[in-house]
Amino acid sequence: MPANNVIAEIKNLHTNFYLREGVARAVAGVNLTLEKGRTLGIVGESGCGKSVTAHSLMQLVPSPGKIEEGEILFYPPGSTTEVIEIHKLEPNSKEMRAIRGNQISMVFQEPMTSMLPVRTVGAQIMEAIILHQQVSKAEARTRAIEILSRVKLPNADRIVDTYPFQLSGGMRQRAVIAMALSCNPNLLIADEPTTALDVTTEAQILDLLRALQQDFDMGIMYITHNLGVIAEIADDVAVMYMGKVVEQTDTSSLFFKPLHPYTQALLRSIPQLDDVMARTGKNKRLETIKGMVPDPYRILPGCVFHPRCPQFMEGICDQIAPEIIEVEPDHIVRCHLYTAPAEAHTAKDARL
Numbered sequence: 263m264p265a266n267n268v269i270a271e272i273k274n275l276h277t278n279f280y281l282r283e284g285v286a287r288a289v290a291g292v293n294l295t296l297e298k299g300r301t302l303g304i305v306g307e308s309g310c311g312k313s314v315t316a317h318s319l320m321q322l323v324p325s326p327g328k329i330e331e332g333e334i335l336f337y338p339p340g341s342t343t344e345v346i347e348i349h350k351l352e353p354n355s356k357e358m359r360a361i362r363g364n365q366i367s368m369v370f371q372e373p374m375t376s377m378l379p380v381r382t383v384g385a386q387i388m389e390a391i392i393l394h395q396q397v398s399k400a401e402a403r404t405r406a407i408e409i410l411s412r413v414k415l416p417n418a419d420r421i422v423d424t425y426p427f428q429l430s431g432g433m434r435q436r437a438v439i440a441m442a443l444s445c446n447p448n449l450l451i452a453d454e455p456t457t458a459l460d461v462t463t464e465a466q467i468l469d470l471l472r473a474l475q476q477d478f479d480m481g482i483m484y485i486t487h488n489l490g491v492i493a494e495i496a497d498d499v500a501v502m503y504m505g506k507v508v509e510q511t512d513t514s515s516l517f518f519k520p521l522h523p524y525t526q527a528l529l530r531s532i533p534q535l536d537d538v539m540a541r542t543g544k545n546k547r548l549e550t551i552k553g554m555v556p557d558p559y560r561i562l563p564g565c566v567f568h569p570r571c572p573q574f575m576e577g578i579c580d581q582i583a584p585e586i587i588e589v590e591p592d593h594i595v596r597c598h599l600y601t602a603p604a605e606a607h608t609a610k611d612a613r614l
C-alpha cells in the first residue's frame with residue numbers, strides 16, 4: 263500500500279483508439295499519483311492525451327478507445343487495506359457507478375455538455391445526490407441549495423430552479439462545479455474548467471477551487487494547456503507530450519528549473535509582461551514551438567519530441583526511447599540530455 267495520503271495511482275497506463283487510419287496511442291505509458299489535499303496539474307499541447315488520461319481514470323473512454331494496459335488504483339478513504347482496481351471494472355458496472363460522481367468526480371472540458379439544457383440546475387444536482395446517498399427529495403434539495411451557495415452563486419435558492427441556459431458562462435461553470443462537488447468527492451478531475459471564461463471569472467473559479475479543496479481535503483487533477491493557470495493552482499505538475507509524461511515535479515521547480523526541452527519551449531511561449539512591453543518598441547515576437555505534433559498513428563523511433571527538439575542529438579534521440587529518470591528528488595524527466603551515454607553528454611557539452 264502507498265502512503266496514507268495517496269488517493270489514486272495510475273501505473274503504466276496505455277489507452278488506444280482503434281480507427282480505420284490506424285491505432286492512435288492517446289496515452290502511452292503514463293504514471294501519476296494523486297494525493298489528498300494536493301493539486302496535480304496536467305499540462306501539454308492539444309491532443310497530447312490529457313483528457314483521455316482523465317477519462318481512463320473515470321472508466322469513460324469513448325468507443326473505439328480502450329484501456330489496453332496498465333493499472334488504475336483507487337484507495338477509498340477510511341480503509342488502510344482496500345484497493346479498487348478501476349482498470350478491471352466494466353464502465354457500466356455497479357462498482358464503477360458507485361465511484362464515479364461520488365468518490366471521483368469530474369468537471370468536463372465542455373461545460374454545456376455537462377448539464378442537460380432541459381432540466382433545472384437543481385434537479386440535476388439533486389439527481390446526483392439521490393443516486394449516491396440515501397436521502398429524501400426534500401433533503402437533496404436543501405443540500406443542492408447549500409452546495410450552490412458554497413460555490414458562491416448568489417440567491418442559490420432561486421438558482422436551484424433555473425435552467426442552465428438562463429445562467430452566464432461563469433455562473434454555469436460554478437453550477438457544474440457544484441454538481442461535481444455535490445457528493446463530497448475525494449478526487450476532483452477538472453478538465454480545462456475555465457478555458458471559456460474571461461480572466462477575472464477564471465481567477466474567481468481558481469480561488470473557489472482552492473478554498474473548496476481546503477474544506478474537503480480533496481485531491482484535484484487539474485488539466486489545462488495554460489501554464490499561467492498551472493502556476494496559480496497546482497502543487498505539482500506533469501507535462502505531457504504525445505501520450506507520455508515527459509517531466510514531472512513540484513510547480514516551483516518546473517518554473518525555475520525546467521529540464522525537458524519541451525517544457526522549456528512551453529515556458530518560452532508564455533507571454534510575459536516584459537515581452538509585451540518590449541514588443542511595442544522592438545517588434546519582438548513570442549516564441550512558438552517549431553513544427554507540429556506528429557500524427558498520432560505514427561510510432562516514432564527514439565524520443566517522441568525529437569523532430570521538434572532544439573537540443574536533438576542525432577543517432578541517440580532518433581533511435582533510443584529515453585527512460586524516465588529522477589534527476590533530483592521528486593523531479594523526473596524523460597530525456598537523453600540527462601541519461602544518454604558518454605558521447606551524448608559530449609555532444610551536449612559541445613553545444614553549451
Ligand SMILES: Nc1ncnc2c1ncn2[C@@H]1O[C@H](COP(=O)(O)OP(=O)(O)OP(=O)(O)O)[C@@H](O)[C@H]1O
Nearest residue numbers: 279286288307308309310311312313314315324558
Ligand atoms: N473520440 C476519439 N476518437 C478517436 N481518437 C481520439 C478520440 N479522443 C481522443 N483521441 C485521440 O487521442 C489523442 C489525445 O486526445 P485528448 O482528448 O486526450 O487530448 P487533450 O490533451 O485533452 O487535448 P485538448 O487540449 O485539445 O483537449 C488525440 O490526439 C486523438 O488522437
Ligand SMILES: [Mg+2]
Nearest residue numbers: 312313314371
Ligand atoms: Mg482535452
